[in-house]
Amino acid sequence: MKKDISTEEKIKQAASKVFVKKGLAGARMQEIADEAGINKAMLHYYYRSKDKLFHSIFMEVVKEFTPKIIGVLNADLPLQKKIERYVEEYIGMLKNDPAIPLFIFNEMKNNPKEFIEKVGIVESGVLDKLNDQLIEEKRVGNIRFISVHEFMINLVSLCVFPFLAKPMFQGIFNASDDEFYKFMEMRKKSIPVFMMAAIS
Amino acid sequence: MKKDISTEEKIKQAASKVFVKKGLAGARMQEIADEAGINKAMLHYYYRSKDKLFHSIFMEVVKEFTPKIIGVLNADLPLQKKIERYVEEYIGMLKNDPAIPLFIFNEMKNNPKEFIEKVGIVESGVLDKLNDQLIEEKRVGNIRFISVHEFMINLVSLCVFPFLAKPMFQGIFNASDDEFYKFMEMRKKSIPVFMMAAIS
């Protein structure tokens, strides 16, 4: 931990690291304090309880993570380019933080209501532009019909699932981290091909 | 809890339910005891520790779950039928136990080595038959080339990911359990279509 950043920032970084790795129930305040290079009492001084600290971190992670996921969807790009950029960015981001999806899905499962209330619906309009685009491409005969929901869940599935299954994947194929990331690098190319073929 | 089953069986059922829901770190021995309708001491009488109980349950869940996943792969079926049956069975199974994938991926992340040692590699031959089939279909021109690894991870992604993301999905689209399962029922049809188009 660098000395030139504020204590609160040190706590945030440390807590984020430990919570993402261990989850709420598995994390220890002592471990977070150690990771931050401070002592436990400071954690309670800045955030009154473990729950509050967790909640704060969780929101921060989610809010940093979700906008990146939907940004490209509204870009003014032809469908194929949009898919390519989306996959490229999404997988690139996950290579830096491979544990985030499992973290989010877990804690969302443990507390679905709060999540929805606090993070709020990703405004229901985000898929509108993409929806129009799919309809238009279908009209001119470039693709067959597919609902925007199915399209999105398939696209996200193909990008994210391997990261969720990373330990199993590496176990079964006896693959190192390097090999796994090389595989995902390949998928930046193969997923768009797969997607385009699937809807053409 | 029924009275006509053995205590050990009651413990297994209760522990399985609680561990799958809460994970190892989040589960409480007291909660398992309550769920089983017995007291904590009995848990230690049958399984010396929480870790041992968890380990036993985890192995049981994995061993019951994985064979079903690979069974169809070696069936003697044309590719399309094989995909259809696979998707049908996999999604059908997950509708009964939607929390299993997250449970397995979580605890595998927490202890990847042990998992590999104990569960063992899903023998490296399981994909051979499917691999041959993909090569043959490519040779006769029915499909384009796709490695058996990509094929499998894509197929599994499309089936499993929605269950991992279930809470988020339901939150974003404000969907009830019924609606979610209806959506997955549709996917039993749409995934095979999507897959076949993607590789043709």
Next chain:
DNA sequence: GTCTATAAAGGGATAGAC
């Protein structure tokens, strides 16, 4: 704001009666 020391609660594990 930051520390040490300690309280208070939680939760896994065991002893011992029946």
Next chain:
DNA sequence: GTCTATCCCTTTATAGAC
């Protein structure tokens, strides 16, 4: 085998000095 009572370590949280 099953229970109650209890031990005792772990972990969260607070008090109080500096």
